Amino acid sequence: MSSSEMVLRFAAEFATFLVAVAGAAIVVLRPRLLGVERGSRLALLLGFLGLAVAAFLHGSFLYEARDLPVLVVRSAGIVLLGVGTLGWGEERVTRRVVWVALVLFAVAEVAVAAGMSAAVVDAARALGALGLGAVLFSSARRSIPARVAVSTAASLLLVVLAVSVALSVVISDNVEKEALRLVDNRARAEANEVQTSVIPTATTNATLVAATLQGSRLRLLEGLDADPRPSPVLADDIESFLAANLLRPENPVVYATAGQVLVLFRDIDRAGAETLVGSTAVEEAVAGQTRTGSVQVVGDRGLVVGAAAVTAPAPEGRRAVGVLVSTTALDDAYLNGRAVNDESVSLAVVDRNRVLSDYGPLPDSGVVAVGRAALESADGSASSVSGGYFLAAGVVRGSDNAAVLAVVAATPTTVVDDTRSSLFRTLFLVGLLTALVAFVAASFVGERIGGGLRRLTVAAEGVQAGDFTTRVAVSSQDELGVLGSTLNSMAGSIETLTTELRQKGDVEERLRTRLEAVVAGMGEAVVAVDHEGKVTTFNGAAEGLFGVTAARAEGRPVAQVVRVTGDDGTDLTPRLSQPEEGRWAGAAVVRRDDGVAVPVALSAGGLTRPDGGVGGGVWVLRDMRREREAERTKADLLANISHELRTPLVPIKGYAMMLGRGRLSREDSRAGLAAIEDAADQLERVIGRLLEVAGGTAAGRTAAGGQVPGEA
Structure with missing residues (x-):
């Protein structure tokens, strides 16, 4: 059930409840206003009480409309009211309005039995309650106490509905947003797990195996590069690596020559192996005589690919003679392992057109759509609600930073539905108790309570509109005074918190502006990263040094933005991508995309979080070309x-x-x-x-x- 349907259900049943209670009170306290004969009073009283009880059971979400208690009590109430109106001494027009209202209530019950839309049913009940309310209000004009009671009930209905609807909309939206945020965080975390853990692990495994083969089987691999052919020795070596857990069993393993000719492939067919060997990651590994990691869709499987080149001495230095490809399948078993600690979340791996693997219950539609939206979005994420599930997707990128796969997380909306039901049940109970107290008190205090309710209504609307300076001028010691004081206290607390937050925001803004000015004015390049290695600060000197704009650098992993090596050629970028405690410094060389190598003096240090962990890092690089x-x-x-x-x-x-x-x-x-x-x-x-x-x-x-x- 959607939030709007719940709001309509609450409003219709609460209005029916108030009208029924008002009708019962008039029958008991002022039956002459309706001209009811003594024999019809009991039928009218029981009829109004039946409508009130059914409205309470259904409106507080204790029962559904089709449940037998609600059907029996409401149907009995409608029949008793119909019988009671036969002895009603009101004008013929008024009696016809009552009959029309009862017909609307009866139509709503028939619609429930026929399985029609809940919105149609609740709209019919709301119109029926409105008709009965109009008749009672018209009849109460001949008595001040009754008029005060009915007017109070109407005013309270407006107040409670205004506050309840406002609260329900806000809280329901917040609950739904929070649920979407949680599932979005889970999807991003799963995508990040593949990006920062699974891919590096596959790459490391491929590197270890390639290095071992290079050290022990270099002559054989050089021969295979010159004359590609199946090699039992190489196959045995791969089996030993599998036994030593350097390679994952049941995950494809491929070895090919530097010319990308297949020599060995395991747990994958030849077409899939050729797809892997022809991938961008493998080409980059062979061309750069290095290692690379990526993701690849092969057939109907999503694979994490780690590729490492095997090199041999050559007159010009070294040359690639082969490439070892290690993979990790993002299959159902992998997703099962990721979701084992949280069974309320279902996971799936998708590309732009299909679901490659999944774990847990998923909606029939919407999974591929949200994955496609994430793959085509600028920030690599998307979320939606479909088929009774909250869906969110996070993107996994390949070695060329292209979006290849999306990890979709899904959780049922029943959690939110339960929260909404609990919220409306509480609101109905609060409204019920408040209505009863106010209704009884209104019979005795009249205009005083009416005036207090009007002031409460104005104050509630002011708070709802965002005017937290609004206060209720009610100083009595009864329930209205307590309610007014509570509302004043709430508005005062919100106003104080808003002022404090605004002041803190101003202080933080001034401090941030001052720090940004200092960093921007520094002659040395300053680069700051968070605990994930993503760039958070990139000043003007850094733009000039690296040849990269701050807009392009900030928010991206530092390894995708800059490349820094030591004087001995050691790549320092991984160390800079993973901030560590303490400080360190040394000479380094900035390798720009345009081929320029800039000598720098590098100083780096970690940023400590309040809990003691590393929250990021800062580098300061000074251009040493002039020196x-x-x-x-x-x-x-x-x-x-x-x-x-x-x-x-x-x-x-x-x-x-x-x-x-x-x-x-x-x-x-x-x-x-x-x-x-x-x-x-x-x-x-x-x-x-x-x-x-x-x-x-x-x-x-x-x-x-x-x-x-x-x-x-």
Whole structure:
């Protein structure tokens, strides 16, 4: 039953209940208003009580309309009212209106027996209650107490219906949204489990097996690459890997040459094996001589694919001679293992056109549709309600980031239906008790209670409209005063909480704006990730360093955005994708998509959550290209200085040695001294140029805001 149908059922039965109670009260307290003969009073009283009891049983969701107690009591009430109206002394028109109302009630019961729509049944009951209410209100005009009682009942009906409908709509929507949120979170978690756990595990298994084969069977694999053929030795090795749990039994395993020629395939037919070997993940593994992980639809199965290249020495370095493909089937058994701890959730793996595997009860339609919607959406998720189930889907992406499969989670809407039924049962009971108390009290206090109810109505509508400053000006000590105080307290509490939340939001907004300004103004690149390794902060310096915009980077896994290696070529991106406690730093190299390698000084640290766990990480990267260029310039300058200084020193030292030994003639001595003087002049010019260069460098540093080394 939908929320609107429940609201209509509640409204129709609550209105019937109030009208029936008002009719019974008039028959008991003011029968002369209806001109009822003494013999007809009992029939009318029992008839009104029958309608009231049936309305309570059905409206409070204790029984359904087809249940025998409700059918018997309501039918008896309709018959007794019909009999009682035969002695009704009201005008003929009024009596006909009562008969029309009773006919509507009877039509509703016939519609119930015929299995017609609940909306039609409740609409007929609501119209019947409206007709009876109009007759009672018209009859009560001749008595102030009765008029006050009927008016109070009508006012209370409006108040309770307004508050109840508002609460039911809000709470029902919240319950439904919460249920959708929970099932959406489950679908995302299952998709994330495949993406971050199953795929890496398959890739690791393939890598271990490929590395083992490369170490022990390299000659055999090189021969198979040159002459592809079945190999019993390789088949035996695969069986040993299965026995050692490096590969999963009953999951397809494939080995192919670097030219993608099948050599071995297990637990899969040749067509499926060729599909795997021709997949993007395998091509990337062979081309890059590395390992890759992805998902692939093969036939009617969804497979997690881990591919690892086997390489051999070559004159140019290494070359790929084969590729090992390990898979994990996303089949019914896998979903059974994932859902074993929560049997209320059903799971399915779908592509755009069909269900590949499932576990648990699912609706006949809607599963593939919600999966297709998730695969075609920008954020990789979708949700819907179909066939009595809440459905949500999360996307699993391949190695090329394309959406390949969707994991669909489903949970029955019965949980929400039960919550709605409990809510309306509580609302009906609260409304029932409140109506009875107010109705009895209205017979004695009249206008005072009427005025209080009007003020309560205005206050309730104000709170419903969002005006939490509304207060009820009721100071009596009776139930209305308590209700007014409770409403005032509730509105005050909501107003206080709203003000506090707004103030906290303003403080957080100012703090966030200040931090964003500081991070954006930093000269170093700052990259922050959450505990899942997704980018949360990417400042302007990071955009310039990595050549990636913040809009493209934020919200994506960091491994899909940047690539950072150590000076020794070690890939640091996995370490950055999984924040750890403590700080670490070192030299690194940023590998940009345009092929540019930028040396950086890298500092990284983990962010600790209040519970002590790692909640994310922050990297700070400083571009070292200027420092490296300065070092190279310094080295070149020192080399030139050494050469320029040694050139004039050679004749100075040579002639000085010859003059010191006295072996030169007077004329040669004079020539030697002249050479020494020329060399000294040359040396002086070199030193002068060095001073000019040093002076120009110092002036440049001073103009840039720096300080010349050695100056104070």
